[in-house]
Amino acid sequence: MEVFTATEGVLQLVTFTLGSEEYAVDILKVQEINRMTDITMVPNAPSYVEGVINLRGKVIPVVNLRKKFGIMDKENDKDSRIMIVDIRGITMGLVVDSVSEVLRVPANIVEPTPPMATDAGTEFINGIAKLQDRLIILLDIDKLIEKTGELSMF
Amino acid sequence: MADEMDEIISDFLIETTELIEGLNQKFVELEADISNQDLINDIFRSVHTIKGASGFLGFNQMVELTHITESVMKKIKDGDLVLVPRVMDVILESIDMVKVLLEHIKAKDGIEEDLGDMLGKLKAVYDGVSADKPKKEPPPSSGQQDVFVESSVPDQADVEQELLAEAEDEGSADAGDEQNAKHIGELLVEDGKVSENDVDDALTIQDMIKESVDTGMVPKVGEILTATAKASGEEVKKVLAKQAPTPEKDKLQVEQTIRVDVERLDNVLNLVGELVLARNRLMKTSSGLEAKFTDSSEIALLAELTAFINLITTDLQLAVMKTRMQPVKKVFNKFPRMVRDLSRTMKKEVELRLSGEETELDKSIIEEIGDPLVHLIRNSVDHGIEMPDVRESAGKSRHGMIVLSAYQEGNNIVLAIEDDGKGIDVEVLREKIVEKGFSTYEELERMSTKEVLEFIFLPGFSTAKQVSDVSGRGVGMDVVKTNISKLNGNISIETDKGKGTKFLLRLPLTLAIIQALMVGVGREVYAIPLASVVETVKLNQKDLKTIRGKETVILRDEVVPVYRLARKFMIDAPSSNGAERVYLVVIVVGEKKFGMMVDKLFGQEEVVIKSIEGFSNNADGIAGATITGDGKVVLILDPAVMFSGAGQAR
Numbered sequence: 001m002e003v004f005t006a007t008e009g010v011l012q013l014v015t016f017t018l019g020s021e022e023y024a025v026d027i028l029k030v031q032e033i034n035r036m037t038d039i040t041m042v043p044n045a046p047s048y049v050e051g052v053i054n055l056r057g058k059v060i061p062v063v064n065l066r067k068k069f070g071i072m073d074k075e076n077d078k079d080s081r082i083m084i085v086d087i088r089g090i091t092m093g094l095v096v097d098s099v100s101e102v103l104r105v106p107a108n109i110v111e112p113t114p115p116m117a118t119d120a121g122t123e124f125i126n127g128i129a130k131l132q133d134r135l136i137i138l139l140d141i142d143k144l145i146e147k148t149g150e151l152s153m154f
Numbered sequence: 155m156a157d158e159m160d161e162i163i164s165d166f167l168i169e170t171t172e173l174i175e176g177l178n179q180k181f182v183e184l185e186a187d188i189s190n191q192d193l194i195n196d197i198f199r200s201v202h203t204i205k206g207a208s209g210f211l212g213f214n215q216m217v218e219l220t221h222i223t224e225s226v227m228k229k230i231k232d233g234d235l236v237l238v239p240r241v242m243d244v245i246l247e248s249i250d251m252v253k254v255l256l257e258h259i260k261a262k263d264g265i266e267e268d269l270g271d272m273l274g275k276l277k278a279v280y281d282g283v284s285a286d287k288p289k290k291e292p293p294p295s296s297g298q299q300d301v302f303v304e305s306s307v308p309d310q311a312d313v314e315q316e317l318l319a320e321a322e323d324e325g326s327a328d329a330g331d332e333q334n335a336k337h338i339g340e341l342l343v344e345d346g347k348v349s350e351n352d353v354d355d356a357l358t359i360q361d362m363i364k365e366s367v368d369t370g371m372v373p374k375v376g377e378i379l380t381a382t383a384k385a386s387g388e389e390v391k392k393v394l395a396k397q398a399p400t401p402e403k404d405k406l407q408v409e410q411t412i413r414v415d416v417e418r419l420d421n422v423l424n425l426v427g428e429l430v431l432a433r434n435r436l437m438k439t440s441s442g443l444e445a446k447f448t449d450s451s452e453i454a455l456l457a458e459l460t461a462f463i464n465l466i467t468t469d470l471q472l473a474v475m476k477t478r479m480q481p482v483k484k485v486f487n488k489f490p491r492m493v494r495d496l497s498r499t500m501k502k503e504v505e506l507r508l509s510g511e512e513t514e515l516d517k518s519i520i521e522e523i524g525d526p527l528v529h530l531i532r533n534s535v536d537h538g539i540e541m542p543d544v545r546e547s548a549g550k551s552r553h554g555m556i557v558l559s560a561y562q563e564g565n566n567i568v569l570a571i572e573d574d575g576k577g578i579d580v581e582v583l584r585e586k587i588v589e590k591g592f593s594t595y596e597e598l599e600r601m602s603t604k605e606v607l608e609f610i611f612l613p614g615f616s617t618a619k620q621v622s623d624v625s626g627r628g629v630g631m632d633v634v635k636t637n638i639s640k641l642n643g644n645i646s647i648e649t650d651k652g653k654g655t656k657f658l659l660r661l662p663l664t665l666a667i668i669q670a671l672m673v674g675v676g677r678e679v680y681a682i683p684l685a686s687v688v689e690t691v692k693l694n695q696k697d698l699k700t701i702r703g704k705e706t707v708i709l710r711d712e713v714v715p716v717y718r719l720a721r722k723f724m725i726d727a728p729s730s731n732g733a734e735r736v737y738l739v740v741i742v743v744g745e746k747k748f749g750m751m752v753d754k755l756f757g758q759e760e761v762v763i764k765s766i767e768g769f770s771n772n773a774d775g776i777a778g779a780t781i782t783g784d785g786k787v788v789l790i791l792d793p794a795v796m797f798s799g800a801g802q803a804r
Contacts, residue, residue, distance in 0.1 A: 040787040041678060042766075042776070043723035052766055052779060054787045057424030059779040060767040090768035145768075 009107045011129075015136055016083065016096040019071045023096075023137045024103065024129065031084040031091065033099050036076050050095055055084065062093035068144070069124075087145050094141075103136070105129050110138060162488045166207050167260055168413060173200045174256070177249055181242065188237050195613065198227045199633055204252065206528060210492040215266055216255050222276045223248045229280065244275050419478060419517070426467075426474050427762075427781065433467045434784075436460055480520045482560045482569070483511035488524075489531055489558060496535045503542050503553045504535055510560035515567055519641055519661055523569065526634040526645075530571045530657050531556065533631070538575030538655055548652065550574065563660075566643075572656040578649040580606055590615060607647045611635035670761045670780070670790065673739060674754030675720045676727030681761050681780055681790045682739060688747065690755055691738040707738065707749055714740060716749040722796075729753045743797045750793075763790060 013024035014033075039051040039062055048067035052059050062082060066073055079098035084091060110127040126140040177200050184193050201224045208216035223245060229235035251272050258265050440460040447453045486508050497504035515523075539545075539554030546552055557572045580603055587593050587609050598606060609615060613632040638645045643661035670681035671690070691709065698705050698716060705716040716738065720730035729736045729751050738749040761780035775796030779787050 038786055040779070040789065041725075042789065043725070052787050052789075054781050054785055057427050057764075057781065058767065059764045059781070059787055092768060 011105050011107050011110070011138075013103045013105065013129075013136070013138070014083070015100040015103050016081070017098050017100060018065055018069065018096055021137060022100065022134060023139050025083075025085065025139050025141050027102060029085050029087070029141055031086055034082045034084060034093070036080050036082060036095075050093075053082065053093060055091065055093070058091065060084070060091050060093055062095060063144070064095045066095070066097075085141055087141055090145065105131065105136075158487060159491075162491070163211060163259065165488075166211055167256060170204050170207065170252075170256060173204055174249060174253055176200060181246060181249070184237070191231075194227070194231050198224065198231055201227055203525060206532065210488075210495050210528075212495065213255070213259060215269055216252065216259075219248055219251055219255065219269055219272065219276075222273060222280065223252075226276055226280050235279070235282070241279050244279050248272055248276055419474070423474050423478075426471050429467055430471060433464055437464060478517040479514045480517055481511060482513050482515055482520065482523075482567075484520055485524050485527060486511050486558060486560075489527070492528070493531060493535060493556065496532065497539075497554075500536065501541070502535065502539050504539050505553055505555050506531075507555065507557045508559070509557065513560040513562060513567060515661065519567075519643075522637055522641055523659070523661070526637045526659070527558075527569070527571070529631065529634050531558065534571060534573040534575065534655070534657075538573040538577075540576050544576075567661045569659040569661065570656060571659075572654065574654040577651040577653055577655050578607065578610075578647070579651055580649075583607070583609065586615075604646075607649065610647070611645070668761060668763060668790075670759055671739065672756035672759050672788070673719075673737070673750075673752040674756060675723065675729065675752050676725040678723070678725055679756065679782075679786075679788050680719070680752075681759070681788050682741070682750070682793065683777070683790065684758060686741050686743065686793045688740040688742050691740060691749075693736050693738045693751070695734060695736070709740065709749075712747065714747050714749045716751055717797075718751045720751070720753070727753050741793045741797070743794050746797070748793070748797045761788070761790065 012027040014027050014030045015022055015024040017023070034055075037053055039053055041051045042049060042061070045051075048064050050062040050064045050067075052061050064073075065071075074097070076095065081096055081099045082093040083096055083099060084093050109131070110129045112127055113125045114128070124139055124141070124143050126138040129136040129138060177197060180193055180197050180200075184190060184197065187193065201220055205217055205220035205224055208220065226235065226241070226245060230237050230241075235241065251267065251269070254267060258267070437460055440457050443453050444457050489508070490506050493504055493506040496502075534556050535554075539556070540548070540550075542552040545554065555574050557570070559570045559572075561568055561570075583606060584595070584598050587598060587606070588595055592609055592612060592615065611631050611634070615631065635645060638659055638661070641661055643659060645660075646658045647655065648658070649655040669684040671684055671687050673680055673682060691707075693707065697707055699708065700706070701713070705718075706713050707716050708714070718730050719725075720727035737752050737755050739752060739755075741748050741750055759782075761782075763778045764780060766776075766779050775792045777790045777792035777795075779789050782788050
C-alpha cells in the first residue's frame with residue numbers, strides 16, 4: 001500500500017523533530033501547523049492524549065507523540081507545535097518538538113525499516129529516508145489509530 | 155391556497171427525490187449484505203414514507219406503485235422472499251418508475267405512465283411466480299408488447315429479458331416525448347374536431363375508469379372520444395401525429411426556498427463564534443491603544459471602526475441564530491388538507507383544529523418532526539376517530555375532532571395531537587402484545603398502563619387488523635419514536651377508552667444550546683447540565699459523615715452520597731485533599747440524589763454543545779465539550795453516566 005503521495009517518484013513530506021530524531025509525514029495528511037494553545041485535559045483518557053483544543057469552533061483531540069512513542073516527556077517550549085492532521089477522517093492534533101520544513105525526496109532513497117531502529121514503535125514506521133547527513137523516519141500516521149477506529153483513542 | 159399547495163408539492167418533490175437517492179444507495183448496500191435487517195427496515199420505511207406522502211397529495215399512480223413495492227419489501231423483511239438479484243432488478247426498476255412519475259409531477263403535465271407492466275412484474279415477484287412471465291391482462295390498446303407475451307417461446311428467460319428491454323424503451327420514450335407534448339384533447343379542440351365540453355367529458359370518463367381499474371390500463375382520451383363517437387378514429391390519429399414535442403414548458407418553480415444542509419449552517423455559526431472571539435480581542439486592543447494615545451486621530455478612527463465591527467458582529471450572530479428558527483406553521487400547514495382527504499377516503503367526518511402555529515423551533519427540529527406528525531395524525535384519523543354512525547350511537551357528535559397544538563413549556567416545546575375518538579383499549583393491547591410475543595401476561599400484569607402503552611412504539615407493532623393505504627403496517631409508531639428521540643425529545647400517550655387519545659411530543663427548543671452550571675476543580679473548569687442540578691450547597695469538610703466507608707452529607711434529613719470530582723478525574727485540587735470549604739452540587743439522576751464536590755462555582759451559562767472529534771461518547775461521563783467566550787474548551791459532564799452503576803464503581 002502506498003501511503004505517501006508520490007509524484008513521479010518524488011515524495012512530498014513535512015518533517016518535524018521529536019527528541020533527537022527527525023520524522024516525516026505525507027504532506028497531504030497535514031492540514032495546518034499551529035503554535036501551542038491551551039489544551040483542556042480529558043479525564044481518564046490514555047496518557048498520550050494531551051487533551052482537546054478549539055480549532056476554529058471544532059473540538060479536536062491532541063495526542064502527544066512523545067508519549068505515544070515512549071520518548072521521554074519534555075515541557076512544551078516556544079518551538080513546540082501542534083500539527084493538525086487528518087487520520088481516517090478524524091481531525092486531530094499532534095504535539096511535536098518542532099516542525100522543520102517541507103521536503104521533496106526521491107522515492108528510491110527510502111529504505112525499509114531496520115528492526116528495532118527507533119524509539120517509535122516500528123508499527124507506525126513506513127520506512128527511512130536517507131539524505132546526505134540525515135535520517136528521516138517516515139511515519140504512517142493512519143496506524144496511530146488502530147483499525148477499530150476512533151475507540152482506541154480514548 | 156394555490157401557493158401553499160405548490161409549496162407542499164415542492165417539499166414533497168425534494169423530500170421524495172432525496173429518499174429515492176438514498177434508496178438506490180441502500181439497495182446497492184443491501185445487495186452486498188442481504189441479511190442486514192436494519193437496512194431492510196430502513197428501506198421499508200422510506201418506501202412507506204413515499205407512499206404515505208403521495209397518498210395524501212393524491213398521486214394515485216405513485217401510491218399504486220409504492221404500495222406493491224412495499225408489499226414486496228415486507229415479504230423480504232419477514233423472510234418470506236429471498237432477495238435474489240432478479241427480485242432486486244424488479245424493485246430497482248420500480249424505483250426508477252417512481253422517479254419517472256416524480257418527473258411528471260414536477261412538470262405538472264398530468265401524464266400517467268402505463269404501470270401495468272411494472273405492477274405485473276412486482277405482483278409476480280410478490281406471488282412468488284418468479285420464473286413465469288408476468289401474468290397480466292394485455293392492455294386494451296394492444297401494441298407490440300402483447301405480441302411478445304403471446305408468442306411465448308420455450309426459453310422464457312429470454313422472453314422476459316426482451317420484455318424488460320421493451321418496457322424500458324417504451325418507458326423512456328414516453329417520458330421524453332410526452333413531457334413536452336400537448337394533450338390530445340387540446341389538439342383536437344384546436345383543430346375544431348371536438349368541443350371543449352366533449353374533451354372534459356372524456357376526461358371525466360377516463361377518471362372514472364381510472365378509479366375502477368386497479369392497474370394502469372386506462373384508455374387514452376382519444377380512444378374514449380372515438381368510442382363515444384365524438385370524433386372519428388382518423389381524426390384522432392391525424393391529430394395524434396401532430397402531437398409532436400413542443401418547446402419545453404415553463405416548469406413549476408420547485409424551489410421557493412433553499413434547503414441548506416444544517417451542517418453548513420453549523421459551520422457558519424462556528425465561524426461567527428470565532429469572529430466574536432476575534433472581535434473581543436480587537437476591542438480590547440483598541441481600547442488599550444485609545445487609553446495610551448488619547449490625542450491620535452488615527453486611533454480614534456480605529457476605535458470608531460471597532461465599534462462598528464462590534465455592532466455588525468452582534469447583528470450577524472443574531473441573524474445566523476435566527477436562520478435556524480422557524481415557526482411550526484411550516485409543518486402544520488400541510489395537515490388540514492391531509493386530514494380532509496384522509497377522512498374522505500375513509501368516509502369519516504373529521505375536523506382538524508390548529509393552535510400555536512407561530513411557535514418557533516430550531517430548523518433541524520422543524521425538519522424532523524414532519525414525518526412523525528404525519529404518522530400520528532394519520533393514526534388518529536385511521537384508528538382514533540370512529541365512523542360517524544358509531545360515534546352517534548356512542549352519544550358523540552358525528553364530527554370527530556383532532557386538535558394539533560404547539561406551545562412552549564419552560565425550555566421545551568410541546569406538540570400535542572389530541573383526538574376525541576375511541577381511545578386505546580388497553581385490554582386489547584395487552585392481548586396483542588402477548589400474541590405478538592413481545593411480552594407475557596405475567597410481565598404485563600406488573601406494568602402500569604403507561605408502560606403497557608409504550609409497547610405501541612416497538613418496531614413491528616401494529617394493532618390494525620387490516621393493512622390499508624393509510625396506516626397499519628406497524629412501521630409508523632416506531633419511526634415516530636426513533637425520530638423524536640433523535641431530537642432529544644420524548645413522546646407520551648394519554649388515553650381514555652371511549653373518550654380519545656392524546657400524544658404529547660416534548661422537544662427541546664434547540665438542539666445545540668443548553669443551560670449549564672460552570673464549576674471549577676483545581677485549574678480545570680467543567681459544565682454540568684443545569685437540568686440535572688437540584689441545588690448547590692456550601693460545605694465544611696467536617697459536615698461530611700462516613701457511612702460504610704462512603705462519604706455522605708445530610709441535607710435536610712436526607713442522606714446524600716458525596717463524590718469528589720477531583721478524585722474521580724485524578725486532579726490535584728483543594729477539594730480532593732481536604733480543604734476547609736468546598737461546594738457541593740446536588741444532582742439528581744433518576745430518582746436518586748448525588749452530591750458532587752467541587753472547588754468553585756462560576757455560575758450559570760448558556761453553552762453550545764459540541765462533539766469531540768473521534769471521541770467515543772459517554773465514556774467516563776463526558777457528554778461533549780463547549781467553547782467559552784475566551785476560546786477555551788470546557789468539557790460538559792454527563793451526570794447520568796457518571797452516577798450510573800459503572801461510574802460509581804470507581
